[in-house]
Amino acid sequence: MQRRAVCAVEDLPPGTMKLVQAGKFGVGVYNIAGSLYAIANYCSHEGAPLCLGYTRGTTEYAPEMPDKIRHVREGQIARCPWHQWEFDITTGESLADPKKRVRTYEVDVADGQVYLTA
Amino acid sequence: MIIDANVQPHFRYNAEIRRYLSAPHKLRAIPDVELQWYQAPGGDYRADLYGDGYPGSDPETVAHHLFDEGGADYAILNPLSRGNIADYLLNSRICAGVNDWLLDRWLEPDTSNRFRGTIRINPEDVRGAVAEIERLAEHPKMVQVGVPLQSREPYGKPMFEPIWEAAAAHGLPVAVHVNGGNGVDHAPTFAGHAYTYPGYAAFMPLNSFVHLATLIIEGMFGRHPNLRFVFADGGYDILTPLMWRLDTFWMSMRDQTPWVDRFPSEYLPGHVRFCSSALDGPTDTSQAERWMDFTDKADLLMYGSSYPHWSTTEPETVVAGLNEGQREKVLWRNASDLFGISARVEGSLT
Amino acid sequence: MTTVEDVAEKTVAQDIAVTIVDTDVHPLPVSADVLKSYAPAEWKDKLWPTGNAVSPVPHFYDTPDSYKTNSLRVDAGPPGGGVAGSDPDFAAKQLLVDAGVSIAVLEPMCDAQLPQAEHVLKAAHNDWLADVWLGEANWHGRWRGAISVTAQDPTAAAGEIERWAGHPYMAEVLMTPQTRGIPFGSPHFDPMYAAAARHGLPIATHLMGQTPFELIPIYPVGNPAHWHDFFASWPLLYVSHLMSLVFDGAFDRHPDLRVVFVEGGFTWALPAMWRMDRIWEHRKADLPHVRRKPSDYVREHVRFTTQPLEEVNLGEYREYLEMMDLGDNIMFSTDYPHWSYDSPDWAIRRFPADQRERIMRGNATELYGLPATVKALPAELPGAGDVAV
Numbered sequence: 033m034q035r036r037a038v039c040a041v042e043d044l045p046p047g048t049m050k051l052v053q054a055g056k057f058g059v060g061v062y063n064i065a066g067s068l069y070a071i072a073n074y075c076s077h078e079g080a081p082l083c084l085g086y087t088r089g090t091t092e093y094a095p096e097m098p099d100k101i102r103h104v105r106e107g108q109i110a111r112c113p114w115h116q117w118e119f120d121i122t123t124g125e126s127l128a129d130p131k132k133r134v135r136t137y138e139v140d141v142a143d144g145q146v147y148l149t150a
Numbered sequence: 151m152i153i154d155a156n157v158q159p160h161f162r163y164n165a166e167i168r169r170y171l172s173a174p175h176k177l178r179a180i181p182d183v184e185l186q187w188y189q190a191p192g193g194d195y196r197a198d199l200y201g202d203g204y205p206g207s208d209p210e211t212v213a214h215h216l217f218d219e220g221g222a223d224y225a226i227l228n229p230l231s232r233g234n235i236a237d238y239l240l241n242s243r244i245c246a247g248v249n250d251w252l253l254d255r256w257l258e259p260d261t262s263n264r265f266r267g268t269i270r271i272n273p274e275d276v277r278g279a280v281a282e283i284e285r286l287a288e289h290p291k292m293v294q295v296g297v298p299l300q301s302r303e304p305y306g307k308p309m310f311e312p313i314w315e316a317a318a319a320h321g322l323p324v325a326v327h328v329n330g331g332n333g334v335d336h337a338p339t340f341a342g343h344a345y346t347y348p349g350y351a352a353f354m355p356l357n358s359f360v361h362l363a364t365l366i367i368e369g370m371f372g373r374h375p376n377l378r379f380v381f382a383d384g385g386y387d388i389l390t391p392l393m394w395r396l397d398t399f400w401m402s403m404r405d406q407t408p409w410v411d412r413f414p415s416e417y418l419p420g421h422v423r424f425c426s427s428a429l430d431g432p433t434d435t436s437q438a439e440r441w442m443d444f445t446d447k448a449d450l451l452m453y454g455s456s457y458p459h460w461s462t463t464e465p466e467t468v469v470a471g472l473n474e475g476q477r478e479k480v481l482w483r484n485a486s487d488l489f490g491i492s493a494r495v496e497g498s499l500t
Numbered sequence: 501m502t503t504v505e506d507v508a509e510k511t512v513a514q515d516i517a518v519t520i521v522d523t524d525v526h527p528l529p530v531s532a533d534v535l536k537s538y539a540p541a542e543w544k545d546k547l548w549p550t551g552n553a554v555s556p557v558p559h560f561y562d563t564p565d566s567y568k569t570n571s572l573r574v575d576a577g578p579p580g581g582g583v584a585g586s587d588p589d590f591a592a593k594q595l596l597v598d599a600g601v602s603i604a605v606l607e608p609m610c611d612a613q614l615p616q617a618e619h620v621l622k623a624a625h626n627d628w629l630a631d632v633w634l635g636e637a638n639w640h641g642r643w644r645g646a647i648s649v650t651a652q653d654p655t656a657a658a659g660e661i662e663r664w665a666g667h668p669y670m671a672e673v674l675m676t677p678q679t680r681g682i683p684f685g686s687p688h689f690d691p692m693y694a695a696a697a698r699h700g701l702p703i704a705t706h707l708m709g710q711t712p713f714e715l716i717p718i719y720p721v722g723n724p725a726h727w728h729d730f731f732a733s734w735p736l737l738y739v740s741h742l743m744s745l746v747f748d749g750a751f752d753r754h755p756d757l758r759v760v761f762v763e764g765g766f767t768w769a770l771p772a773m774w775r776m777d778r779i780w781e782h783r784k785a786d787l788p789h790v791r792r793k794p795s796d797y798v799r800e801h802v803r804f805t806t807q808p809l810e811e812v813n814l815g816e817y818r819e820y821l822e823m824m825d826l827g828d829n830i831m832f833s834t835d836y837p838h839w840s841y842d843s844p845d846w847a848i849r850r851f852p853a854d855q856r857e858r859i860m861r862g863n864a865t866e867l868y869g870l871p872a873t874v875k876a877l878p879a880e881l882p883g884a885g886d887v888a889v
Contacts, residue, residue, distance in 0.1 A: 077401070077811065077846075078841075078842065078843040078846040079843055079845065079846060080573075080575070080843075081575055084574060084575040085574050085575070086565065086568060086569075086574060088565075090405050090408075091405045091406075091408045092408050093408045093409040093411070095409075100369075100409060101408060111564075111565060113573055113574030113575040114573050114574075114575075114839060114840075114841050115401065115402045115564070115839060115840060116402045116564035116565050116569070116839060117401050117402060118404065118405060126401070127404060127405075128400060128401050128404045129401065129413070132401075190783075190786075191785070191786055192785075299721070300720075300721065301721045301722060302721075302722050303721075303722035304719075304721050304722045304723070304724060305721075306724075306729075307722070307725070335720075336718055336719070336720045336721070336722070337681060337720060338720050339683065339720060339740035339743075339744075340717065340719060340720065340736045340737035340739070340740040341677075341679065341681075341682075341683035341684065341737060341740035341741050341744060342679075342680075342681035342682060342683050342740075343681070344683070344743075344744070344747075345683070345685070345686070345744070345747070345748050346747045346748065346786060346787060347783065347786050348747050348776075348779040348780065348783050348786050348787055349683075349743050349744060349747040349748065351779055351783075352743055352747075352775045352776055352778075352779040353739065353740055353743055356736055356739065357719075357720045357721045357736075359733055359736065360719055360720075360721050360722070360724065360729070360733050360736075361721055363724060363729035363732055363733055364724050364725070364729055366729070367724065367725075367726055367728055367729040368725065387770075387771035387774060387775070388736075388739075388768060388771045388772075390767070390771075390820070391735070391765070391767035391768040391770070391771070391810075392732055392733065392735065392736075392768065393732075394767065394810035394812050395731070395732040395735070395765065395808075395810060396728070396729065396732040397810075397811070397812065398808070398810045398811040398812070399727075399728050399731060399732055400728065401811065402564045402840075403564055403726065403727065403728035405564075406562065406564075406726055406727075406728065407726060407728065428778065428782065429774075429775045429778045429779055430774075430775075430778075431774065431778075432774055432823075433774050433777050433778060433795075437823060440819075440823070441823070444816070444820065460782075461782065
């Protein structure tokens with residue numbers, strides 16, 4: 033593990049992700065509405081490059097809606113590019129089964145730089 | 151103790167049902183039970199039961215076979231109606247007629263209190279089905295609601311919800327069973343009509359999985375914690391591979407049906423039971439004990455003879471190779487819990 | 501980093517052992533125009549209507565996020581553009597080099613409403629596949645192909661089989677399982693089966709039917725609303741066909757016929773075999789032509805591809821496979837480049853140790869007559885460098 037500079041803060045605006053060559057498979061660093069998170073670019077299912085999938089929202093049960101679904105958490109969910117498993121970027125946990133998780137890493141900002149510890 | 155969870159009693163003759171129909175329906179054309187398209191060559195029933203009256207039509211004979219010879223203490227009677235005939239209102243009257251006949255001929259006269267019954271309903275007539283459940287749910291000997299396996303829509307779909315809600319409100323499981331007669335149905339296999347009787351008989355009960363899957367994925371079990379389904383034709387060995395698929399794909403599909411808030415297989419213990427059949431289980435009984443633990447089937451399975459069908463099975467055949475705990479569950483405990491039937495105390499009635 | 505250009509480099513020096521055979525890969529033409537170029541002139545406008553009549557976009561079930569993904573792996577788009585699975589060299593990079601597949605069987609998917617149209621469409625696909633993937637793009641000899649045939653006209657299908665039999669890279673025949681109410685055991689298919697068996701070509705079947713209305717499979721108790729429970733139930737189509745093949749005597753009429761059920765998984769075969777054996781024991785008189793135990797027919801004549809593998813407790817899964825004892829009948833597949841792709845590295849660890857070699861390589865090699873070695877791609881040679889993220 034080492035703390036490494038990723039980029040200038042302004043190069044990672046909200047809603048974007050940078051893929052960093054760290055660890056065996058890489059790490060995705062995400063800016064979600066101003067907060068920074070990092071998850072392994074490796075799906076805990078079959079090893080797909082998780083961060084190459086779409087970053088999305090998800091749904092929750094809403095019995096009062098006509099189709100019983102409400103869209104929530106836009107931009108906070110990494111969907112695996114293969115089987116589309118949903119992972120909460122902020123915790124690394126699968127939405128369906130929290131026991132299935134991907135590795136998360138520390139991200140911090142100092143002197144206008146984003147740093148990843150991975 | 152042994153509870154036989156699946157017995158099909160029969161009318162003495164096809165026209166007998168007309169005694170239990172009111173004037174507008176008494177003279178309507180009704181299919182004979184034995185006109186089912188996929189009849190077994192040589193007859194649907196055990197060869198030794200033909201001759202002295204229609205197989206399964208005499209309560210004394212049936213009681214003797216099930217209780218004296220078969221060793222069962224109780225039997226759940228689930229009569230066939232006549233199939234999904236097109237006129238759904240007539241079909242509901244047929245179901246009501248079958249229910250009145252069951253009460254009149256089998257349940258009321260049974261002073262030994264060993265028969266239990268099924269409220270037959272027609273899912274294609276939702277209002278009529280709910281009314282029929284309300285009419286008979288409080289009868290102490292009616293322990294479940296009965297619907298055909300054949301259906302043009304799977305039972306998880308929302309149009310059936312008022313029926314399942316009514317059954318659950320009365321604490322009655324819903325038993326699904328292949329139904330006799332000529333009905334308006336889709337072809338029985340996924341590849342069309344079967345060209346042989348075995349091709350039909352081996353496949354048909356597997357269709358229960360589609361009912362089951364939709365009951366889970368549409369949220370029917372989720373919305374009705376008290377709803378139980380019994381798939382009375384067996385076909386439960388396919389549960390392990392197909393529930394594995396349902397669990398696996400849930401990881402990918404959760405967001406389209408977010409009301410499913412747990413692995414689909416987690417709904418099984420609280421909501422699903424199966425009756426045994428002659429076509430279920432490993433052909434090598436040395437695998438039976440281990441096989442029964444896959445998908446925790448020992449908690450789901452109830453012995454059912456299918457008397458008087460040609461495939462009638464005896465209790466010992468069904469539990470061959472099982473350990474003591476599994477035997478007890480299959481032979482009576484699962485059915486006892488589901489139907490609220492207590493062990494008989496010697497000399498008294500419960 | 502391995503580039504597409506590295507793979508396209510035509511100098512090959514060395515053979516490597518075949519270790520992984522992938523029995524289900526889906527190539528796509530770069531464009532409809534490419535396919536069109538292989539169709540007879542009078543069929544071009546009928547099969548690919550233009551102007552006011554356009555080809556419908558088929559879709560009756562929604563795979564996860566399918567509007568964006570088109571049911572493909574999000575990371576499988578060729579860097580040069582085009583849809584996933586349309587670039588043979590990029591497919592070789594991702595599948596043969598990155599994933600370590602030695603040989604892959606290519607199965608195009610297509611269908612048309614009417615028999616003659618479907619026959620022409622399938623023939624065009626065969627010509628395209630042979631020309632592009634099995635021709636100019638197969639300098640390494642690691643692609644195999646399927647001869648697509650129409651199930652609607654088994655005599656025309658037999659003719660198409662005759663046309664391609666003997667091609668060095670066509671390894672099997674491919675038909676839809678959505679056979680419009682006619683189960684696989686029906687004598688209707690005999691001309692096709694006879695031709696395939698005569699040439700030692702297995703008949704493979706794979707979900708198609710995404711376009712014509714008649715091919716929406718109507719399930720016996722009606723259709724689930726979601727892809728989730730629809731596809732969990734899907735193996736019951738294969739169960740239906742398998743029971744028909746056995747009970748309706750197809751294997752007795754065609755003793756050399758082999759059938760491959762593709763992309764339906766395989767664990768359902770265990771209860772299916774038990775049920776068939778049990779009903780046969782009880783009702784032999786109804787099946788005078790079925791001379792052997794049904795499960796014996798399955799072991800001799802039928803193969804299953806592995807994908808999609810189930811995500812379940814590993815110990816229990818391996819125990820199930822040991823109990824099933826079908827290690828001679830299962831063949832690994834990825835379904836590249838579809839979304840439900842199974843990685844070989846992950847898959848191999850799912851199987852009991854003594855079944856792995858047969859599943860990953862041996863069974864497919866025996867069925868398709870594959871070699872023991874293949875030419876290495878440049879990136880697979882020692883000193884080629886690591887593949888970076």
